[in-house]
Amino acid sequence: MRWIRHHLVVLAGLITLAYLILPNIVVMVFSFNKPAGRFNYSWQEFSTDAWKDPCGVADVCGSLVLSLQIALWATIGATVLGSMIAFALVRYRFRARGAINSLIFLPMAMPEVVMAASLLTLFLNLGAELGFWTILIAHTMFCLSFVVVAVKARVLSMDPRLEEAARDLYAGPVQTFVRVTLPIAAPGIAAGAMLAFALSFDDFIITNFNSGNTVTFPMFVWGSAQRGTPVQINVIGTAMFVIAVLIVLFAQFISNRRKKTALPK
Amino acid sequence: MTEKTEGGDVRLSGISKTYGSFTAVHPLELTVPQGSFFALLGASGCGKTTTLRMIAGLEDPTTGTVFLGDKDVTGLPPHKRPVNTVFQSYALFPHLDVYENVAFGLRRRGVTSVKKQVGEMLDLVELGDFANRKPHQLSGGQQQRVAVARALINHPQVLLLDEPLGALDLKLRRQMQLELKRIQTEVGITFVHVTHDQEEAMTMADRVAVMNGGRVEQLGAPADLYENPQTTFVANFLGTSNLIEAEVVENSGGDVVVTAADAKLRLPAERCATQPRTGGKLLVGVRPEKISLAHADDAGTIAEGRNRFTGKIADSSFIGVSTQYVIDSPVCPELEVYVQNIERDSRLVPGAEVVLHWNPEHTFGLDAAQDIDAGVETVEETP
């Protein structure tokens, strides 16, 4: 009884963990399914057909490539614009700081559907053609704030004396930025960029409103939920999951090893 | 190591700095001779760091001119001044290893083969084996030496040190004081050292400028400042002084005679920072270690001609080499007296009546129109 009370937190935590990971396991298991009908919701028999032919369904790989392209460009745009804002916010004084802070905060405090709908009214009013460019514009917009937050946190924790030290050691303004400011802010910028990539790649609601007939990967999945879910979706989901987890574990392994070798003999 | 240029002094002429309505540094004239170890000493907020940053170019002076030798460098940005800084808490580049930190200045000036110089410099600060470490893998003392090496490798005309030992513990600080002094003697570069620690300033510097409220209170060699303070701030900030409020009764020939309560004290006229007027007030100062104590029963054994008065021991604390007494007397409350523990008188315990006596030569006089407690170290609680 006392053992249970002592480990109650652990038990509750593990239940939550199971809740979090269960769908991923289902996705993985069902990537080996051979569904009877159009929908891949109930287990029939083991098969590796879909793994042998991941692009075997029309449009699935095309939409994946499109999503990757949009995510890449949106990440670059949001990271550049967001980092510039973050540097300005931390390192300089200027007017209208309060208004600018709200303008950055609001997109994160707004239900996505509101942004999606209002952006669509803008595009409709301007007569813009919905597609790749409208998606890219929208993604850059909502990723921007997240990049600002990530970079700002890093720049805030950076000692301004480091830049003074660089200037004192014969580095001009450009050299100081390239040699000192940028490398030290890099982890924050990288974190912001990774977040932006993930948000853009997996975005559905804003894309749903502003894509017209263009089909990104989430749009493809959404459509297939109506028409029939091919096993290839599970294959791609599982592959992304495994690749990402491997990258994370590899990065951990590298940083652990570096820590060990760096310690004094 | 450096080329000794003629007139390589640092000269500040009418330099001041104001932030809005707050004056951090009042216009000051200051010359740091080439090759000297110069300390700017003062409590936090006295303007010493601002002065240093104006020499480095990290702060634009509101008025005045900074000269390095004969050259006016006031308008030059920091990266164009032949001056380097050892920053408070070092500001080592966390993303670069020790080697690249030290090589940074050389590389920015376009020196391509830095290997030999960096090696030599790391040897000078005894960090040859640590070239590939990152700063966070070093101890505080090692980081401090990297910061010194990173600045010195550029052969600056002047090395500026902003509280370089502030982050170290006491023992290491003592060790690094000697180390820095050794390096300075070896390379012969002018060092300007900012510190709030009076012992540090006195141990290391040839010359000390004591700053208070954005002004230089007094400048001189450490011993001179200690023995002949010109203001109550200097008397209290450098070591401890007993300051007695007294009235001048006689000012003839070489000696000034003053009275405080029932005691008559004597001091040399040339040791007065102000012109004593008969009937006027004077602050009479004496350092705690100059005073001797005799138990009241032995009052007869004290030699003639010494300043003396009686008091009662209020408190005593034994600290090994000496015993520190606090003595209450009608002449002055809470006098501090340090007695060497050579032969300890067991009668000198709290409550005992004692006679304090000292050589009149060891007395100094200060203008009575100042705050008697200026520069006394107070424990400041910051929330």
Next chain:
Amino acid sequence: MTVTEAPPAPGPVEPVVHKQSVRRKLVPYWLLLPGILWLVVFFALPMVYQASTSVQTGSLEEGFSVTWHFQTYWDALTEYYPQFLRSVLYAGTATILCLLLGYPLAYLIAFRAGRWRNLLLVVVIAPFFTSFLIRTLAWKTILADGGPVVDVLGSVGFLDVTSWLGMTEGNRLLATPLAVVCGLTYNFLPFMILPLYTSLERIDPRLHEAAGDLYAKPSTIFRKVTFPLSMPGVVSGTLLTFIPASGDYVNAELLGSTDTKMVGNVIQSQFLRVLDYPTAAALSFILMAVVLIMVTVYIRRAGTEDLV
């Protein structure tokens, strides 16, 4: 060597590099300009367009024009208030469930995980790597009629209780309010766990020892020390969960039925299928107002200014 107080007007007064400082003052504006412009044009301006659309009348064929027709708001509210209430109810329930489920896990990772800490954090983030739509579809399999989950919950009488509460219907989970709430909870759980973990991780474990030393029992330590100190995480976690959940329509669409539609579903269908732009814009505007008001009040009450 002399030190003298300089006379009132000391030497030539230096002009402090004026030329450069004007240019230097403009630097922040150049840095801000492109990003802020982007947000103004593609975030703030659309809000204005949406506001204007909401008071327009007309039809697709003849075009819309601003007629200050505020009646649209009233009509939208009277017609779709069940969806609004459902949104608030489902999002609120999901937020509370996220807090109840997420807190133990965040606590476990912060204080009890030891060398497993990083691995557990990876497991919390890992689901993100698979598209959330695919994972939401997986819940269709998990909650399917006659599946193991329904069997177990049905045999222990859980479904009888929830059905009595109106959260499920008969012996099924899929296409019920509970399924939607379950999906919302699942989707936004990491947004609760991560801020909670960040604020718990900052707490010095010695505070627990100090509280224990001062005669607090474990439950008292939690109530008086740990929980109050984790408030910033609780506040930002609940906001990061509630805000997106209130506008979500994916879970209601995939896991629910026509009786579980939320306001997001209405906005989506009005905009993309019915093409009744004024009504859709009005609904979206009301949703924004409701969320902003709730968030502001909540932040005021919780007294935390520094979010994110």
